[in-house]
Amino acid sequence: MALINIRDMLYHAYNNGYAVGAFDLVSLEFLEGIMAAAERARSPVILSLAESHFDYFDFELIMPAVEAAARRAHVPVAIHLDHGASLDSAVQGINLGCNGIMVDASHHALSDNMRMTRTVVNMAHACGVPVEGELGYVPGVEGEDAERHPGGIAYTSVAEARDYVEHTGVDFLAVSIGTVHGRMKGEPKLDHQRLEQINEALGIPLVIHGGTGLSNDQFRRLIANGVTKINYYTALADIAGARMRDNTKSMEKGGHTGLMKGVRDVISAEVERCMRLWGSFDRAEELLAQCKSWAPVEHMIIYNLAGMTRQETETMMAEGRRVLSAIPGVREVVTGHAVKEDAKYRYTWLVRFCHPAVIDSYREHPAHVAFADKLFRPVAAERISIDYQTIESVATQENAMTGLLKES
Numbered sequence: 001m002a003l004i005n006i007r008d009m010l011y012h013a014y015n016n017g018y019a020v021g022a023f024d025l026v027s028l029e030f031l032e033g034i035m036a037a038a039e040r041a042r043s044p045v046i047l048s049l050a051e052s053h054f055d056y057f058d059f060e061l062i063m064p065a066v067e068a069a070a071r072r073a074h075v076p077v078a079i080h081l082d083h084g085a086s087l088d089s090a091v092q093g094i095n096l097g098c099n100g101i102m103v104d105a106s107h108h109a110l111s112d113n114m115r116m117t118r119t120v121v122n123m124a125h126a127c128g129v130p131v132e133g134e135l136g137y138v139p140g141v142e143g144e145d146a147e148r149h150p151g152g153i154a155y156t157s158v159a160e161a162r163d164y165v166e167h168t169g170v171d172f173l174a175v176s177i178g179t180v181h182g183r184m185k186g187e188p189k190l191d192h193q194r195l196e197q198i199n200e201a202l203g204i205p206l207v208i209h210g211g212t213g214l215s216n217d218q219f220r221r222l223i224a225n226g227v228t229k230i231n232y233y234t235a236l237a238d239i240a241g242a243r244m245r246d247n248t249k250s251m252e253k254g255g256h257t258g259l260m261k262g263v264r265d266v267i268s269a270e271v272e273r274c275m276r277l278w279g280s281f282d283r284a285e286e287l288l289a290q291c292k293s294w295a296p297v298e299h300m301i302i303y304n305l306a307g308m309t310r311q312e313t314e315t316m317m318a319e320g321r322r323v324l325s326a327i328p329g330v331r332e333v334v335t336g337h338a339v340k341e342d343a344k345y346r347y348t349w350l351v352r353f354c355h356p357a358v359i360d361s362y363r364e365h366p367a368h369v370a371f372a373d374k375l376f377r378p379v380a381a382e383r384i385s386i387d388y389q390t391i392e393s394v395a396t397q398e399n400a401m402t403g404l405l406k407e408s
């Protein structure tokens with residue numbers, strides 16, 4: 001699979017002077033359009049899911065499609081939770097398959113922002129997942145995104161940024177230098193000098209939210225000063241909306257599919273334009289050659305039980321599925337029974353971790369310790385366990401590269 005660590009992706013961009021688009025998707029049209037553009041441009045891409053958009057789609061339902069798109073891609077992909085509002089949202093994002101997390105506590109006072117961000121960073125790093133923080137505040141435009149991002153702009157200060165990164169341990173920083181969420185009215189004025197100073201002080205990949213409406217020249221200057229991730233949504237939503245309005249004009253009757261005709265293609269064309277402008281086109285191959293694929297780990301136990309009734313066994317397994325699946329970094333918990341009566345071992349646990357780091361953080365997690373010590377180990381003395389990566393997850397990265405080479 002061409003799912004990779006977003007840290008590898010953004011440091012490659014940082015060291016090579018380009019930026020990767022983080023395109024917020026709200027439907028399958030967006031997902032397909034974004035991925036088609038990335039394949040055409042042979043560009044790395046970030047599939048971004050904003051918590052503020054969860055009213056528009058079912059996060060849990062769309063994530064398997066997002067992961068499937070990443071898995072079959074020939075270009076490097078990362079899946080990012082955008083504007084995660086709490087520790088719980090961050091855990092949910094990771095457990096559903098995001099391998100990058102943004103924690104947005106930027107509307108809180110600096111000390112609260114730092115404390116909340118630190119908590120999320122500790123949890124996410126124990127899962128191997130990098131974190132983007134935000135300092136300063138990027139507001140929404142009145143009548144557009146103001147509801148989701150209320151209040152006025154607060155510029156990021158250089159001294160606070162240094163402090164914030166040091167104390168929170170964030171991997172990337174979203175900065176506020178004059179952009180807004182939504183459609184900018186008139187020519188946006190950006191504080192490039194401030195950005196340059198922040199970049200000099202931090203030396204880590206920087207992020208811009210509110211990319212819609214900036215000129216080509218402004219984008220080039222942002223990237224020259226350390227911006228390696230550009231969040232881009234409003235322009236895609238506008239283009240999709242315009243296409244749908246055009247479709248209604250030429251439709252006397254017809255329904256949803258007629259209305260959606262070509263929407264995917266116009267989104268895709270705009271995404272490709274951004275990839276070319278931001279310098280990420282044709283970078284897929286060299287990036288894949290330099291990074292490892294994001295490979296999950298499976299933790300398997302096969303065991304026998306002593307002195308348990310069928311009902312007690314079922315209860316213990318159900319409790320395990322409930323408790324263990326809530327631990328950060330756990331993608332799935334599956335319990336099983338042997339099919340044949342004479343099997344040497346009668347039962348299995350399969351716990352899928354998002355990253356090898358979870359092997360240790362899971363073992364030490366209080367919920368796991370309590371379950372294992374009280375309910376499981378006392379009755380399952382006869383057991384063997386293994387933590388493994390599937391051959392497929394290691395090999396598919398090679399396939400992704402072979403695919404790229406074949407096409408070239």
Ligand SMILES: [Zn+2]
Pocket residue numbers: 083181209210231
């Ligand atoms: Zn944003």
